Amino acid sequence: MIISPDESSPARVFSGVQPSGLPHIGNYLGAFRNYLAMQDGYEAIYCIVDYHALTSTHDAALIRQNAHEMALGLLALGLDPERATFFRQSDRPEHAELAYLLSSVVPVSWVERTPSFKEKRRTQPADINHALLTYPVLQTADICIYRARYVPVGKDQAAHLELAREIVRAWNSRYGELFVEPDAVFSDSPLIVGTDGVQKMSKSVGNTIDIFADEAVLRKQVMSMVTDTQRILRTDPGRPEVCNVCQLHRWFSPEDFEQVWEGERTARTGCVDTKRLLADRILAYFAEARERRRELEARPGRVEEILRAGAERLAPLATEMLGQVHDRMGLGPPRGVAQ
Numbered sequence: 001m002i003i004s005p006d007e008s009s010p011a012r013v014f015s016g017v018q019p020s021g022l023p024h025i026g027n028y029l030g031a032f033r034n035y036l037a038m039q040d041g042y043e044a045i046y047c048i049v050d051y052h053a054l055t056s057t058h059d060a061a062l063i064r065q066n067a068h069e070m071a072l073g074l075l076a077l078g079l080d081p082e083r084a085t086f087f088r089q090s091d092r093p094e095h096a097e098l099a100y101l102l103s104s105v106v107p108v109s110w111v112e113r114t115p116s117f118k119e120k121r122r123t124q125p126a127d128i129n130h131a132l133l134t135y136p137v138l139q140t141a142d143i144c145i146y147r148a149r150y151v152p153v154g155k156d157q158a159a160h161l162e163l164a165r166e167i168v169r170a171w172n173s174r175y176g177e178l179f180v181e182p183d184a185v186f187s188d189s190p191l192i193v194g195t196d197g198v199q200k201m202s203k204s205v206g207n208t209i210d211i212f213a214d215e216a217v218l219r220k221q222v223m224s225m226v227t228d229t230q231r232i233l234r235t236d237p238g239r240p241e242v243c244n245v246c247q248l249h250r251w252f253s254p255e256d257f258e259q260v261w262e263g264e265r266t267a268r269t270g271c272v273d274t275k276r277l278l279a280d281r282i283l284a285y286f287a288e289a290r291e292r293r294r295e296l297e298a299r300p301g302r303v304e305e306i307l308r309a310g311a312e313r314l315a316p317l318a319t320e321m322l323g324q325v326h327d328r329m330g331l332g333p334p335r336g337v338a339q
């Protein structure tokens, strides 16, 4: 994988994931599948966004451990450091500086109205910190510092990407065209519902199915899923269209999910059978990745090495971009003037 200094090469892709520990199937189906697919044909850059984690965690050991865990998970799922650049956000502090510089063209009202900020106001009322408010500006900096064109994400990130485009337009119109307006890239399963059958699958809600959980835990997570709430008796016909378990079979049982659905519709199978089968299929789907993770886990230094090498590879790009931004914004001496 090459990171080229100019724009004549394949389009650049960037995406970041919070260090939230074990990845879940929502992350995978909504975003990671595209991370992996876009390793070919694009210049892909993927990042563990540990600065972002500070918006809701102040436990240093936990952030570090979860960052390692998430990196391990992504590598096990097939993120290939030979084909994509993989690094940790805090190893490239230029992101934070660019976020500050961008923030000077962002009206406060823009960040106040983001759905994620409103949501956090509700879910963590005791810790509505400033970083939470400016989260989308840092996210814009993450993408823009590498002039990334495509951003594979889940649907929950759509509003942030829209805001990133607005920020780029605001900065470019003030200081001249420099940043690229990024486009979100969604998968065909852009929003996975959690085990509660209602909310988005998310670590913070606690309704996840964790790809690398112990087998017994993963089975328990699947068996706890809420199904079609109108199917009370075993003999009642089920409605696969509204049943989250059936919906997940679409992705994990691509060969025969229609038969699974038919079994539900005719009450030939019960919800428990359908869930048990789903757990089997999820375990089979991720068997190789789970094995790879075990191998990688035995070599903790390797993950660090990969992240460090990724950050180093990006240094020239980040420094060059910040240099151009300084120049346009009137910071420091003019470019080309000897210091």
Ligand code: ADP
Pocket: 016, 017, 018, 019, 020, 026, 027, 028, 029, 030, 031, 032, 152, 153, 154, 155, 156, 157, 189, 190, 191, 192, 193, 200, 201, 202, 203, 204
């Ligand atoms: P979480 O919401 O569990 O904290 P992140 O915010 O770190 O996860 O998300 C990492 C990536 O996974 C993002 O691109 C996000 O859009 C995607 N993602 C997270 N949850 C889901 C979901 N339930 N369905 C689809 N995509 C998701």
